[in-house]
Amino acid sequence: MVQNPNRLTTHRIHIQGVVRDLPLFPVAPELAIAVLNILGDVELCEAAAAGLTQALQGIDYHCLITAEAKSIPLAYAMARQSGKPYVVLRKHYKTYMGAALESSSHSITTGHAQKLYLDAKDRATVAGRRVVLVDDVISTGSTLTAMENLMHEAGAVVAARAAICTEGDPDRWRDVVALAHLPLFPWPAAEHPEGDHGHS
Numbered sequence: 001m002v003q004n005p006n007r008l009t010t011h012r013i014h015i016q017g018v019v020r021d022l023p024l025f026p027v028a029p030e031l032a033i034a035v036l037n038i039l040g041d042v043e044l045c046e047a048a049a050a051g052l053t054q055a056l057q058g059i060d061y062h063c064l065i066t067a068e069a070k071s072i073p074l075a076y077a078m079a080r081q082s083g084k085p086y087v088v089l090r091k092h093y094k095t096y097m098g099a100a101l102e103s104s105s106h107s108i109t110t111g112h113a114q115k116l117y118l119d120a121k122d123r124a125t126v127a128g129r130r131v132v133l134v135d136d137v138i139s140t141g142s143t144l145t146a147m148e149n150l151m152h153e154a155g156a157v158v159a160a161r162a163a164i165c166t167e168g169d170p171d172r173w174r175d176v177v178a179l180a181h182l183p184l185f186p187w188p189a190a191e192h193p194e195g196d197h198g199h200s
């Protein structure tokens with residue numbers, strides 16, 4: 001890897017008074033993203049959940065829907081603060097999920113297709129209900145679309161879409177309730193870690 005000493009290595013975000021410097025991570029030959037990983041960050045999860053719960057106050061919804069894995073603590077914190085139930089769409093099928101519904105996504109941080117499953121007990125939670133889709137980051141929108149497809153199939157109505165951060169072209173995400181926006185970062189292929197132009 002060729003290091004460029006002048007290249008930015010982090011991107012600062014402010015979420016409800018909480019400041020974090022996100023590491024830049026290459027995800028494609030000429031592209032890096034600022035990686036938000038809220039796992040283990042109680043202060044940021046609680047702050048983001050408070051901001052999003054407040055922003056959703058005028059919306060009529062029964063429950064929150066998120067996709068495994070990084071956004072689970074966000075959905076939990078929002079559920080605790082709002083008093084609404086939350087549902088986690090899983091990425092691997094387990095037999096205890098029963099007659100699950102299935103969809104596919106291909107997120108910016110994952111170099112391959114991923115499944116999303118809505119398990120049988122959660123199908124009953126969302127059927128005929130208004131739901132809010134929640135994610136930590138919405139970037140390409142692939143995960144959001146997979147969540148939407150599952151909700152359609154389950155007979156739920158998507159009342160709103162919410163994320164801590166949108167990413168990429170802000171015009172695409174005008175209807176998303178978000179607390180911050182992340183730019184994409186040009187990143188010459190020569191500066192990628194050796195032999196790693198993808199990720200898992």
Ligand SMILES: O=P(O)(O)OC[C@H]1O[C@H](OP(=O)(O)OP(=O)(O)O)[C@H](O)[C@@H]1O
Nearest residue numbers: 069070107108109138139140141142143
């Ligand atoms: O808009 P998209 O391009 O779909 O990207 C956004 C999704 O990608 C990330 O999850 P990831 O797929 O890395 O899964 P993880 O949370 O299980 O690590 C992030 O947490 C979002 O769920």
